[in-house]
Amino acid sequence: MSVLDRRFAALSDPTRRAILERLGQGAATVQDLRDIAPISQPALSHHLKVLEAADLIETSIVAQTRPRRLRPAALDEMNAWLARLQTIMEGNYQRLDALLADMPDTPDPKE
Amino acid sequence: MSVLDRRFAALSDPTRRAILERLGQGAATVQDLRDIAPISQPALSHHLKVLEAADLIETSIVAQTRPRRLRPAALDEMNAWLARLQTIMEGNYQRLDALLADMPDTPDPKE
DNA sequence: GATGTATATAAAGAATCACTTATATAAGGA
């Protein structure tokens, strides 16, 4: 599973997205994040592990706490992927519509 | 599971991303997509179903074929969410309240 | 109508996921 796979998968969970938004306001410990969703502490720790495996957050150690913070650079790769797809798409969409309308057989604009 | 959940989940699979990239070049049928990955036809149809459930593609009917094409608006919405997250990550969360009004799709514990 | 083509659906199994409770580790303070 690639990092890109893990990032998209990590973002597909609303609790994890909520965690990221909370971290946008500053580093937070597991205790700080307790009320973000009605789940147990181990479940929360698991979500943090998933986010870290996706390189979306990083962990520091302060006494017995483990403050997490965002890794802003992490989104660049995803943005790049979406932006590329969108660029390709915008150049083709209107044309595709017309093309599809009277296409009797195999598409494949090619040109 | 929200549409946003389904979109991120759909994008977490490399086969499905490859399908989207192929569709970026034009509408394509299941047959056209056969060689995108070494999987069976039903598996391919399943991936298309996932992409459609995520509102990332749409299907038309031409004889017994089902040409699929991208739904550009879906990508706009994804980009908007990522842009918001990136804004948060970069510490510029003055705009957060306004942006939240536009995209109320994050906190949704469970399911 | 019979046949071939395109696609969907069903059924089944392995792998992964998202939880839970219980317990372990690690640090701080009395």
Place this chain on the structure above:
DNA sequence: TCCTTATATAAGTGATTCTTTATATACATC
């Protein structure tokens, strides 16, 4: 040292995902 706090890990479970093969449906052509 003993107790508390913070977090991680283990073990178990039910739900979901991804795949396969087999079959069904829809259409076109002959």
